[in-house]
Amino acid sequence: GESVGLHLPTLSVQEGDNSIINCAYSNSASDYFIWYKQESGKGPQFIIDIRSNMDKRQGQRVTVLLNKTVKHLSLQIAATQPGDSAVYFCAEKRGGSGGSYIPTFGRGTSLIVHP
Amino acid sequence: DTAVSQTPKYLVTQMGNDKSIKCEQNLGHDTMYWYKQDSKKFLKIMFSYNNKELIINETVPNRFSPKSPDKAHLNLHINSLELGDSAVYFCASSQGTGRAETQYFGPGTRLLVL
Numbered sequence: 001g002e003s004v005g006l007h008l009p010t011l012s013v014q015e016g017d018n019s020i021i022n023c024a025y026s027n028s029a030s031d032y033f034i035w036y037k038q039e040s041g042k043g044p045q046f047i048i049d050i051r052s053n054m055d056k057r058q059g060q061r062v063t064v065l066l067n068k069t070v071k072h073l074s075l076q077i078a079a080t081q082p083g084d085s086a087v088y089f090c091a092e093k094r095g096g097s098g099g100s101y102i103p104t105f106g107r108g109t110s111l112i113v114h115p
Numbered sequence: 116d117t118a119v120s121q122t123p124k125y126l127v128t129q130m131g132n133d134k135s136i137k138c139e140q141n142l143g144h145d146t147m148y149w150y151k152q153d154s155k156k157f158l159k160i161m162f163s164y165n166n167k168e169l170i171i172n173e174t175v176p177n178r179f180s181p182k183s184p185d186k187a188h189l190n191l192h193i194n195s196l197e198l199g200d201s202a203v204y205f206c207a208s209s210q211g212t213g214r215a216e217t218q219y220f221g222p223g224t225r226l227l228v229l
Contacts, residue, residue, distance in 0.1 A: 032214045043119075043205050043220030044158070051214075087156055093214055100212035102148075102171055105158040 023090035030092035119221035138206030147189035
């Protein structure tokens with residue numbers, strides 16, 4: 001079946017390095033993608049999103065890249081800080097019944113930042 | 116002020132019991148959700164309500180019954196709890212169900228069935 005998944009379950013980086021978290025999706029009908037951050041003991045929190053008609057979007061210290069050809073999404077975090085340590089999820093959206101867009105989450109990647 | 120709140124935060128109970136989890140959002144959103152997160156952190160949607168009406172009902176056992184008394188509340192009642200129900204349950208809300216609507220998650224309810 002079609003699904004959203006992640007290449008790496010755990011990513012360890014040194015403070016100050018750049019981090020790249022990858023996500024593969026297989027549903028070509030998906031036209032909207034979101035990255036969430038989940039800190040320990042908390043619920044997921046929106047980071048950044050991107051529409052399928054874009055291939056790059058930048059936020060504060062974060063950049064999302066979308067490659068529709070290979071159905072790949074990545075989240076780049078610049079100058080990673082200890083506070084970035086969390087589980088990161090990608091999610092895809094596509095139109096459903098009644099025009100509702102309900103996100104489907106992929107498996108998370110645990111980012112560990114070493115001071 | 117907490118945007119999306121859930122009670123209780125922790126719930127430890129015996130197999131076969133019936134329990135409820137409550138969720139409230141003060142964001143004025145029209146849409147609310149229940150997600151289940153397993154031990155491997157996989158998040159799966161269970162239910163979604165829009166303006167108090169059920170719009171999403173994924174393959175969830177009948178033992179799970181959501182109730183939305185008003186737009187700000189979405190409760191989850193679970194009958195005859197089983198060991199496999201142990202998980203973290205997240206409530207979320209969004210303004211609507213459009214493509215660009217952002218979901219806001221609650222802090223989660225950690226359910227342990229013994």
